[in-house]
Amino acid sequence: MPDTASPQTTGPDSAAGYQPTERTVPTRSRDRAAYDRELVHSILDEAYVCHLGFVRDGSPVVLPTLFGRVGERLYVHGSTGSRPLREAGRTDPGLPVCLTVTHVDGLVLARSAFHHSINYRSVVVHGVARTVTDPKERRTALDAIVDHVVPGRSADSRPADEKELAATAVIRLDLQEVSAKIRTGGPNDEPRDLELPHWAGVVPLAHGYATPLPSNDLDPAIGVPDYIAAL
Amino acid sequence: MPDTASPQTTGPDSAAGYQPTERTVPTRSRDRAAYDRELVHSILDEAYVCHLGFVRDGSPVVLPTLFGRVGERLYVHGSTGSRPLREAGRTDPGLPVCLTVTHVDGLVLARSAFHHSINYRSVVVHGVARTVTDPKERRTALDAIVDHVVPGRSADSRPADEKELAATAVIRLDLQEVSAKIRTGGPNDEPRDLELPHWAGVVPLAHGYATPLPSNDLDPAIGVPDYIAAL
Numbered sequence: 001m002p003d004t005a006s007p008q009t010t011g012p013d014s015a016a017g018y019q020p021t022e023r024t025v026p027t028r029s030r031d032r033a034a035y036d037r038e039l040v041h042s043i044l045d046e047a048y049v050c051h052l053g054f055v056r057d058g059s060p061v062v063l064p065t066l067f068g069r070v071g072e073r074l075y076v077h078g079s080t081g082s083r084p085l086r087e088a089g090r091t092d093p094g095l096p097v098c099l100t101v102t103h104v105d106g107l108v109l110a111r112s113a114f115h116h117s118i119n120y121r122s123v124v125v126h127g128v129a130r131t132v133t134d135p136k137e138r139r140t141a142l143d144a145i146v147d148h149v150v151p152g153r154s155a156d157s158r159p160a161d162e163k164e165l166a167a168t169a170v171i172r173l174d175l176q177e178v179s180a181k182i183r184t185g186g187p188n189d190e191p192r193d194l195e196l197p198h199w200a201g202v203v204p205l206a207h208g209y210a211t212p213l214p215s216n217d218l219d220p221a222i223g224v225p226d227y228i229a230a231l
Numbered sequence: 232m233p234d235t236a237s238p239q240t241t242g243p244d245s246a247a248g249y250q251p252t253e254r255t256v257p258t259r260s261r262d263r264a265a266y267d268r269e270l271v272h273s274i275l276d277e278a279y280v281c282h283l284g285f286v287r288d289g290s291p292v293v294l295p296t297l298f299g300r301v302g303e304r305l306y307v308h309g310s311t312g313s314r315p316l317r318e319a320g321r322t323d324p325g326l327p328v329c330l331t332v333t334h335v336d337g338l339v340l341a342r343s344a345f346h347h348s349i350n351y352r353s354v355v356v357h358g359v360a361r362t363v364t365d366p367k368e369r370r371t372a373l374d375a376i377v378d379h380v381v382p383g384r385s386a387d388s389r390p391a392d393e394k395e396l397a398a399t400a401v402i403r404l405d406l407q408e409v410s411a412k413i414r415t416g417g418p419n420d421e422p423r424d425l426e427l428p429h430w431a432g433v434v435p436l437a438h439g440y441a442t443p444l445p446s447n448d449l450d451p452a453i454g455v456p457d458y459i460a461a462l
Binding site for chain 1: 254258259279280282283284285286287288289290291292293294295297310312313314327328329330331333335338340341342343344345347348349351353355357373374376377380381384385387388389390391392395399417418420424425426427428429430431432433434435436437438439440441442443444445446447448449450453454455456459462
């Protein structure tokens, strides 16, 4: 899968999709690129965590974190003491970030070592993250982050109080410079390799949920809510 | 899960573990940090892809990619035409990178929105990636990357030929500045929230494999090998 180390790319221009930019211009594997908004949204929404990259003292830092989406805006939250969130608040006009989400759908086994790969769906968002200060937008963002973990959950939990809100920083990243990249299907073996005696194909990965485990201190009268059972 | 946006950290110094450095000194959630080599290796080895961060034109870039591990060395490969691999070869003494691996083990639902989290295991590696030029080490690295997808696979596939090797760049990142971070267990609700009527607990995520799908052009006499069936 040499190509997965290449930059994420956007496809051709389209009024319905994200516009390509210099840094999302594809150098390779253009056929795997996508720019469709609904597709990008679906890949983002299926993820539990993103990988947020930023630059600190000239070096890259990549951290996993929860996130939420409201339309064309992504939100990340954290302690007001955490480094990237402090830096997003300090930097004018914001903190340059790259937010990436990846789903691995299958292992692609080719006859040749060279053509081994994975089936995957990824989204890469470039942009500048800015601290959210508007109280209403902060509430909306925090609800979105909780609902990103389990849809419907924010309405079935105690909202943050003033002290918790004061301890929480929220940053926003707009979906503008965005691309998706997708690989599907079987191995792309060389014609000369088709007669080799090696098994070739795809091992799909299966994702699911195990039985919810209630907290030890949960009132047994409180059953698993429908929105969790429906996962 | 505000804390997951905070830097990955290392624990106390230990001859058996990775040594903390300035940028891995914990600022928060020290109890979730780990520096044990075997633990770090196990988290790395369980992953299919890592997220590789580097800096391009002053901005961060985070890309998913396959990787392999040989002892205390990580390897990433790619087309000689891909941007980060070109830059690793051009830059002296190498390309500063941050390589991160994350497993999401469960969704943590607290009574309060604030204490929602996920159970996860992550590893963050800081360092400088260097292009591997030694032919023997390149072969070892490429085998490790294939075996990282499916252990045992490199011995059951056609090795790269000279043309494929010439098209493939390999970079190495040594495991020196490394930390793991782990969250397990149930929600950490505030005592005053325990009587609230919201379900609280953990929804574990289940990961597995579906039935392997042979290529359409595979000789039906070639069955699924044991090392795949054993996944």
